[in-house]
Amino acid sequence: MLKVEDLSKSWKDFSLKRINFEIQKGEYFVILGPSGAGKTLLLEAIAGIFIPDSGRILLNGEDITEKPPEKREIAYIPQNYGLFDHMKVFDNIAYGLKVRKFAREEIRKQVEEIAKALDIKHLLDRKVKNLSAGERQRVAIARAIVISPQVILLDEPFSNLDVNLKNKLLREMKRWRRELNFTAIHVTHSFDEALSLGDKLGIMMNGKMDQVGEVKEVFSKPKTEDIARFLGYENILEGHAEGKILYSENIKIELPQEFYGRVRVMIPPQNILISKNMIFSSARNNFKAIVEEFEDLGALIKLKLRVNGIKLAAHLTKASFVDMGIKEDEEVYVSFKSTAIHVF
């Protein structure tokens, strides 16, 4: 339904480079990428805030690349929602309907309907200024959905929310989607939004859309090492496999099954066991390592280790970290089962 073809645009110090993707009616497309990837700029091009240097945007087959925003039927919800602070909630939601010259009664009916669906009917007479972040988000979504746009563009709709509220709103967003059945492009840097909401996932880095596909497919088969790293895969090693043995730098790693030739593997950091003494266990991969530094991940401590020439990260709890009294530049032993290794 919406098709973006070879879209490119250069600024002084950044460019969008030949973006391609297509979404179908009713689809929820999540674009995941680090900050600075150009996600917001891509949304702005689709919304019509600027015109690309080259490439086309097609909506139901029609070329809308140079159409002004007010003629596109694409609603845009920027980060922080872009509410009209000088209006009440009702007038915010009614804005697009008033523009379309709906009758007064019809406007009231539609606004109340959508407000009910989004649980904000009690807020209709309130000033926008005094709303909480979660309420603001709902008003923005209501204002966009009420005009039945072809596509809704959402820019980081769950940032600036605390974790509990975010989880709650994520669950509700899923419900709204089912009930209201809209088509959306949702831009985020947060993995759980992609997993919760996305039908399809695009990975965007440095102005390029590097991979587009089913969510599960993208996560299980990241096309490039950069994507794998961005998706949080640590301990990615490349090497030469001969049967069940991978030769990488100066170490030999036992693989879960037989492979031949160049392979890339990932060892989940929390599956790496740390001990002060050499342990003999069922884990077939045992190495001596030096602790280079450690980092507080909030829930865990991440140890950065050096094993011969290779750097590995391992996670452990604060409690065991303190118990073991691990210090920088110390020797520890690492072990991991071959079955813990992901080969991709």
Added chain:
Amino acid sequence: MLKVEDLSKSWKDFSLKRINFEIQKGEYFVILGPSGAGKTLLLEAIAGIFIPDSGRILLNGEDITEKPPEKREIAYIPQNYGLFDHMKVFDNIAYGLKVRKFAREEIRKQVEEIAKALDIKHLLDRKVKNLSAGERQRVAIARAIVISPQVILLDEPFSNLDVNLKNKLLREMKRWRRELNFTAIHVTHSFDEALSLGDKLGIMMNGKMDQVGEVKEVFSKPKTEDIARFLGYENILEGHAEGKILYSENIKIELPQEFYGRVRVMIPPQNILISKNMIFSSARNNFKAIVEEFEDLGALIKLKLRVNGIKLAAHLTKASFVDMGIKEDEEVYVSFKSTAIHVF
């Protein structure tokens, strides 16, 4: 050397409540607490920026509670360092020496000496405005240390730095401490700074200093459940132990050894195994659970589970999360070894 006795102060909506602690010469005291705990206000009271409602501050036995800041010999480095933007680096560092009317030559000598120790000698003629965050931090430390204060107060000195720079500066701070041997109170919400630098640790929450002690002691024996939670311990359960069995709510948990009476245990979330089918393993604690929600921790996914009446958190990698295709409201099986349980 510095002793804070029963220090209290009320504002409209916050108060510091009877803070007590004492530090010795050369000691590095880290105060750890969430934002809003009153850590900055405590430092400001010690620096003399405001006078407490009650309580005393003693420096080498002398009551300095009402002394103006310029007479305390306590240097204060606020968050974001508080550099004098209109002066060069040299004049920033020299400020305290000029106030003390040192001779020109002596000032130059001392500034160059400290700048050399902190590796910023090449910056002395630079404008402060153009410095990087790491350089700004060093200038602030140099400016404080050069006047040989009795105590240096550091407010979140490593916030707003990216992870790599932070780790580098943490290492260097340890070196500076050894070489320059200063006494410091360092306030932070970040666990790794406490572990890296602290001789002694104070935990501050809601305006109270809840626990003070050796770093290892505080981490292994948190006095209250709030502190345990703040330190990142999840899955804290209370129950009644009879030998090796803990009865908590509606479930029975096998403990690593015998206990009797009320005990509190913690099950590290990454030691909880998740599977779609019941597995029979050496783990003695096996339960059926419902997935309530999940959350992206960056490196990991945190699953929030309900086991009978009890809520448990478990960590797993994104890769295995996607592989297993876990969804909300689904049933999964959890198991954990009794030896993975911390009793405290």
Added chain:
Amino acid sequence: MKDNFSVFLASLGAFLVAFLIIPIAVTVSTQLFDLNALIKALNDEVVLNSLFNSIFTSTVATLISLVFGVPLGYVLARKNFKGKNFIQAVVDIPVTIPHSVVGIMLLFAYSEAILDNYLGIIAAMLFVSASFTVNSARDGFMSVNEKIEYVARTLGASKVRVFFTISLPLALHSIFTGAIMSWARAISEVGAILIVAYYPKTAQVLVMDYFNNYGLSASRPIAVILILISLVIFVTLRRVAVVKGGGSI
């Protein structure tokens, strides 16, 4: 914490405050001992006409500055173009030109059209006061996030509609504050009006006439009336601006 240095600074400041407030206080309070003269002035048709002229012209000048200055402020806030710095300078320069010179320049430029008529008074007032409206409007529009304007457009609103329903209302507080300053500046003008339009007589020129013809005391009643009118309107409008804007100006 009281301390000598703060007291010293406050004392220096107090001198200036005293210097500013004494003339107002003395003038108004001495008039209170001669209320008859005040009442007589308030019944004098010449005085009443001149007051009407002052308020009428300064209000019209302010309205004109709004009609033309708000668009100019919008363009300065939103567009980048060659010569923008020059336009900005043109807006700011009138504050630095002596008022008598302003009058002469206006006569040179617009000659008979503005000589001794309402248009002349309004032109003089507009010249010295427009910058306040333009600069406040510019600041007001600059504080409106452009994203919000684009959101309104994706909802179907044309540029014109967005300007009137989004940009203008959001900048209104700043514009209103600037208009108050323009009005105050306009009604305070004397020098340029003396040259351009001695007639129709404005109250501020009438004060000067009375002073020149009958002396200081004769000019006081109308001076006091002007002070009180200016103060009441200025203070009231500022209050309104504060309440409407929900902030301070």
Added chain:
Amino acid sequence: MKDNFSVFLASLGAFLVAFLIIPIAVTVSTQLFDLNALIKALNDEVVLNSLFNSIFTSTVATLISLVFGVPLGYVLARKNFKGKNFIQAVVDIPVTIPHSVVGIMLLFAYSEAILDNYLGIIAAMLFVSASFTVNSARDGFMSVNEKIEYVARTLGASKVRVFFTISLPLALHSIFTGAIMSWARAISEVGAILIVAYYPKTAQVLVMDYFNNYGLSASRPIAVILILISLVIFVTLRRVAVVKGGGSI
């Protein structure tokens, strides 16, 4: 993206810009056809004296506003006290009082002391221009983080030393910008000076004299000189302020 509505707004703005620039352009350019008169004026001792008087008095008024207004701005920025709103109003009110009334008030308050002398000119200028310095100083000090002042004190500096080595230098750009505005406002004043101090003759009053006694053309050479002096000093100082502050004003 060009569009009709932006063109319409720009056109409205252009009217105002034209209205402001035409008088300056016409006055200065017509004088270029009579350079002799300009040169003659520049050799006329009466003109030169009056120019000196204008620049001297407006500069002194600005310096006085700095000496007393900067401390006042500091107190308004840093202290909370009862009556602060009143003091702020006293600072702002002079802009709204007609200049002729200002002159009369000053005579009532300070009478003979300021009649027809430098003091009178300076008093009139100070009254109408002080608010710019005070408000800019206040804004400047408000933008200085108080934490930084406290850091300087923990390094051993007294309050006085902190004021002069930290607060004042950091607020200097804003203060300087305000002082330029004060100076511009001072040299532009006419109405109040006409009443308080017709002598010593300032250039802006001399322009008025020439206009009243010899007509429009006779007053033009000195008007042009005043315009050029005001513009050159105003533009130069603003440039300096921008460069020093590293930003725009």
